[in-house]
Amino acid sequence: MNLRVDLILESEQRSGSLVSLKALGRIAAFLLPALLILAVFSAFRNMKEVTDELAELEAQWAEVKPKQIEVLNLNEEFLANRRTRKELEGWRHSRVDWHEQVVGLMREVPGTIQLTRMRINQALQLIDEQVPARVFSLSLEGTAVGEEAEENVQILKRQLQRATPFEGVIEQVEVTRFAKDTAKSAHKDDRTFRVECKFAPREFE
Amino acid sequence: MKLPQDKKERIKILVVVVAVLVAVLNGTFMFVIRPMRAKQKEASERIRELDNQLRTARTQIERMLKERETNLGVIRDIIELTDEKGYVLRARLGNFQLSATEAIEQCAKRIDVEFKDVREVGVSPMPKAPNTPGNNSFNSYTVRVAMQCGLHEVVRLLHELEKSNPYLAISEVGIVGASGTPAAHDISFDVQWPIWVDAEAAADLRRQLEEARELTSAPRGERQAAPPPI
Numbered sequence: 327m328n329l330r331v332d333l334i335l336e337s338e339q340r341s342g343s344l345v346s347l348k349a350l351g352r353i354a355a356f357l358l359p360a361l362l363i364l365a366v367f368s369a370f371r372n373m374k375e376v377t378d379e380l381a382e383l384e385a386q387w388a389e390v391k392p393k394q395i396e397v398l399n400l401n402e403e404f405l406a407n408r409r410t411r412k413e414l415e416g417w418r419h420s421r422v423d424w425h426e427q428v429v430g431l432m433r434e435v436p437g438t439i440q441l442t443r444m445r446i447n448q449a450l451q452l453i454d455e456q457v458p459a460r461v462f463s464l465s466l467e468g469t470a471v472g473e474e475a476e477e478n479v480q481i482l483k484r485q486l487q488r489a490t491p492f493e494g495v496i497e498q499v500e501v502t503r504f505a506k507d508t509a510k511s512a513h514k515d516d517r518t519f520r521v522e523c524k525f526a527p528r529e530f531e
Numbered sequence: 532m533k534l535p536q537d538k539k540e541r542i543k544i545l546v547v548v549v550a551v552l553v554a555v556l557n558g559t560f561m562f563v564i565r566p567m568r569a570k571q572k573e574a575s576e577r578i579r580e581l582d583n584q585l586r587t588a589r590t591q592i593e594r595m596l597k598e599r600e601t602n603l604g605v606i607r608d609i610i611e612l613t614d615e616k617g618y619v620l621r622a623r624l625g626n627f628q629l630s631a632t633e634a635i636e637q638c639a640k641r642i643d644v645e646f647k648d649v650r651e652v653g654v655s656p657m658p659k660a661p662n663t664p665g666n667n668s669f670n671s672y673t674v675r676v677a678m679q680c681g682l683h684e685v686v687r688l689l690h691e692l693e694k695s696n697p698y699l700a701i702s703e704v705g706i707v708g709a710s711g712t713p714a715a716h717d718i719s720f721d722v723q724w725p726i727w728v729d730a731e732a733a734a735d736l737r738r739q740l741e742e743a744r745e746l747t748s749a750p751r752g753e754r755q756a757a758p759p760p761i
Contacts, residue, residue: 362555365564366559366563376575380574380581383585384581386581386585387581387584390589390592391584391588393588394588394592397591397595398591400602400739401595404598406665407602407606407736407739408605409665409668410668410732413669414619414668417700417725418697418698420700421701422700424689425686425690428685428686428689429686432682441706441708443705443708444705444706445704446703446704447703448700448702448703450657450658452658452660455661456661458660459658530658
């Protein structure tokens, strides 16, 4: 059997713990409001910093935005101008210098061939439905005299394919007519012919 | 202030104190800190957004300033080619034929070649790449020149025309041997010039040039160095 005797009154009892609950309460009573005030103050300070920064940026934006709009409008105009210059350059790229072609023709036509008609036509087309281009065609009609009429027309065809200034410019050469010359003054070996040439498309770009 | 001796009373007071404290904390958080943080978050997002916008705007402005000379060069090129050198045919009171005839006459006069007449074929639109934005700036204006001369004369005239304007194009040529005059042929050829689709385009380009000069020479905070005078 155990017997417990309290020799001190309850109010005289002291805690054996190193940390006093009362002291903790007092500290907390001071600390918590202080922390609260600190948190509120800190929140206000942060808010003010952010608000100030925002106001500064808004002011900068108010200054920069009109200029940006101006620059964007100007940029659109510049892009349109570049397209205009490109379009104009397309006119230069897409043409054929016909004086060179006709001079070339005068030089390359064999002496026994008499050209009676020459026709150059231009068609404006979209190559592969994408690139605008001039497509030229050349039609030559004439008479080839003598026994070597066929050979001379073949020579003309070959020269139109290979000689300068036709090489790389003319894409396709075809003799579409080769027939006996029915003119009264014609010799039995004389022939009339038509040569059709298709030029390589001259792109605008 | 002393806490009551009674443990129950003491606990009651402590509970009330804790409850009040929690209420104050909660109230402060709910009605002060939280709305403030929400505003701060909103402001921070706006700051980020503005920051990005400003960076983008400044990059665009800087790029524009760097490309200024190129861009001004493009405008000057177009003005020079279309207006000053006259490679783009200009109408006289709406009449292109007068200008076209004059251009051909000048070439013919230089090489002493005569032509019979110049007839108007008309204005036609040029093909446009489907993926290109905007409309074409140029249409074509075509005239037909008729001559009766030798091949050498026509070659010289074609050469003179092509030399005088790198943007005009000879689009059709027809040469038929004239009966009775073996040295002369019946010749016709079409000459095509670019013409502005918009008649005010040239004036508009000059306005743009002025605006670009003003914009890039006005003192602004974000420009690093003043551009040289144009």
